[in-house]
Amino acid sequence: xxxxxxxxxxxxxxxxxxxxxxxxxxxxxxxxxxxxxxxxxxxxxxxxxxxxxxxxxxxxxxxxxxxxxxxxxxxxxxxxxxxxxxxxxxxxxxxxxxxxxxxxxxxxxxxxxxxxxxxxxxxxxxxxxxxxxxxxxxxxxxxxxxxxxxxxxxxxxxxxxxxxxxxxxxxxxxxxxxxxxxxxxxxxxxxxxxxxxxxxxxxxxxxxxxxxxxxxxxxxxxxxxxxxxxxxxxxxxxxxxxxxxxxxxxxxxxxxxxxxx
Amino acid sequence: xxxxxxxxxxxxxxxxxxxxxxxxxxxxxxxxxxxxxxxxxxxxxxxxxxxxxxxxxxxxxxxxxxxxxxxxxxxxxxxxxxxxxxxxxxxxxxxxxxxxxxxxxxxxxxxxxxxxxxxxxxxxxxxxxxxxxxxxxxxxxxxxxxxxxxxxxxxxxxxxxxxxxxxxxxxxxxxxxxxxxxxxxxxxxxxxxxxxxxxxxxxxxxxxxxxxxxxxxxxxxxxxxxxxxxxxxxxxxxxxxxxxxxxxxxxxxxxxxxxxxxxxxxxxxxxxxxxxxxxxxxxxxxxxxx
Numbered sequence: 001x002x003x004x005x006x007x008x009x010x011x012x013x014x015x016x017x018x019x020x021x022x023x024x025x026x027x028x029x030x031x032x033x034x035x036x037x038x039x040x041x042x043x044x045x046x047x048x049x050x051x052x053x054x055x056x057x058x059x060x061x062x063x064x065x066x067x068x069x070x071x072x073x074x075x076x077x078x079x080x081x082x083x084x085x086x087x088x089x090x091x092x093x094x095x096x097x098x099x100x101x102x103x104x105x106x107x108x109x110x111x112x113x114x115x116x117x118x119x120x121x122x123x124x125x126x127x128x129x130x131x132x133x134x135x136x137x138x139x140x141x142x143x144x145x146x147x148x149x150x151x152x153x154x155x156x157x158x159x160x161x162x163x164x165x166x167x168x169x170x171x172x173x174x175x176x177x178x179x180x181x182x183x184x185x186x187x188x189x190x191x192x193x194x195x196x197x198x199x200x201x202x203x204x205x206x207x208x209x210x211x212x213x214x215x216x217x218x219x220x221x222x223x224x225x226x227x228x229x230x231x232x233x234x235x236x237x238x239x240x241x242x243x244x245x246x247x248x249x250x251x252x253x254x255x256x257x258x259x260x261x
Numbered sequence: 262x263x264x265x266x267x268x269x270x271x272x273x274x275x276x277x278x279x280x281x282x283x284x285x286x287x288x289x290x291x292x293x294x295x296x297x298x299x300x301x302x303x304x305x306x307x308x309x310x311x312x313x314x315x316x317x318x319x320x321x322x323x324x325x326x327x328x329x330x331x332x333x334x335x336x337x338x339x340x341x342x343x344x345x346x347x348x349x350x351x352x353x354x355x356x357x358x359x360x361x362x363x364x365x366x367x368x369x370x371x372x373x374x375x376x377x378x379x380x381x382x383x384x385x386x387x388x389x390x391x392x393x394x395x396x397x398x399x400x401x402x403x404x405x406x407x408x409x410x411x412x413x414x415x416x417x418x419x420x421x422x423x424x425x426x427x428x429x430x431x432x433x434x435x436x437x438x439x440x441x442x443x444x445x446x447x448x449x450x451x452x453x454x455x456x457x458x459x460x461x462x463x464x465x466x467x468x469x470x471x472x473x474x475x476x477x478x479x480x481x482x483x484x485x486x487x488x489x490x491x492x493x494x495x496x497x498x499x500x501x502x503x504x505x506x507x508x509x510x511x512x513x514x515x516x517x518x519x520x521x522x523x524x525x526x527x528x529x530x531x532x533x534x535x536x537x538x539x540x541x542x543x544x545x546x547x548x549x550x551x
Contacts, residue, residue, distance in 0.1 A: 014355060020429075023386070024426065025374065025383065028382065084277070085277055087276055092272065104280065107288055109483070109532070111527055113489050113511075114292075114487075114524040118295035120512075121291070121521070122294045141283070205489045209511065226384070226388070238385055241379050253370070
């Protein structure tokens, strides 16, 4: 490449844009190791006290455990139900298929506050407010579209001939499904499960409407915490959450690659 | 031999039964009850009387304070869309035209990281960055661009900066596939016919990429007016947009009918624009960025 002024400007522009994308995520790392008792920049000293502080605050660790439990159950249920739906949508031609697809993907475009207030009103009538199952069903609704999209993408590139070959060699439909179909779609299903886990684990807005003082997820606790204090404890939690995200992104990249999205 | 226990035409409906039951109960019902509540009569103190009145809608659409909330929402959406377009188009172009798969994959990874990062983490990061003694103000002071720290937090400008950061990937991922679909030979042909790079861009590349620009812009606008956490945390108590207004009605003053009516208005705008976004990309075989 020749270094004309245009090329230099272009490289600088791109570099700054990527920095802009990463800045709020990178900034919490140095802050989390600060030893000052208040938020100060540049951070002073080095300590792990904020990490220790996080694990000593019971409302935060309780929330972390609840979020992990919730996300794991949601991921399991969402992947099962979403994969079944994706098979029906991709493999079968039935009446109203396009309408069904639109319905299944529509929770994705709903503003969180709109779904939140709707669920608040409805769930308080059926006594699901401030309960684990209320959060579970709410998160299931918002994670399903991502599972359906991910699994559908894998299914669309699926070589049907392999299944037909297995069937013609005497495999029963169930055998064909377990030994041929499932191993081929597994990367898509795994990626869908990881997405569902992350989305449930990070979900904030709807959860704000459905949680209470006795039952709260980690994002809701952090949100409440930010509203009245901003000591570096939050930076420590943020670093833990970022590490989790990076692990998940590299897992998805390994299973399916980003070309599918 | 296998025996068919169920007729083949029932198979898809058996596969769909769980999701249909689930969405009917936990997605369609909440939205339906929201629509119904928007016509209820609200009394002070959180009381509600079942009725069919339009009062909640007319109250929002006639009063100047509430119209101001609507106006702030639209202005915020337009600002964030403009910032994302200005930063996102060049990025999408370079990602679409680079021959190095490593550079493209690195660029896409960086784009996906903000999307996968918790909104509370990102908002907290912006609280640190935008603080009056934070790194951005220190840099501006050191460079001599300002002589006293700028007030960026709890201001609309800070909300635009923080929202555009997380929505930029949606813009890039909407424009990039459209640009990839434009044959690079068209640009070479235009240049060999004597057009300069700027004329080629204006007369060849830009018009062909407009569907992606339209789809990305609508998507970013919709996601901005739907956003709650970032405007609330970075914008503070002075930011009056529809999503925050709905939240305050639901959990602050407990006026559920009024909150429901404003929700229905927001939902109508969002669904209408999402339909338009789908139309912009129709027949091109690519979806939005989600």
